[in-house]
Amino acid sequence: MEKLYDEAKDLQGELVEMRRTLHRSPEIGLSLPKTTALVKEKLERLGLRA
Numbered sequence: 001m002e003k004l005y006d007e008a009k010d011l012q013g014e015l016v017e018m019r020r021t022l023h024r025s026p027e028i029g030l031s032l033p034k035t036t037a038l039v040k041e042k043l044e045r046l047g048l049r050a
Contacts, residue, residue, distance in 0.1 A: 018042065 022035055043049070 025034060027035055
């Protein structure tokens with residue numbers, strides 16, 4: 001459990017920056033192209049398919 005906590009803590013800075021980026025240009029409605037693109041990019045960087 002401690003390893004998981006350490007890994008999450010290591011990601012904290014990147015997650016905060018991602019949240020701030022999304023909040024700087026909010027999208028309204030069900031179409032979220034900027035949010036979708038950012039999340040897709042992050043997932044692909046981790047080797048996951050979006």
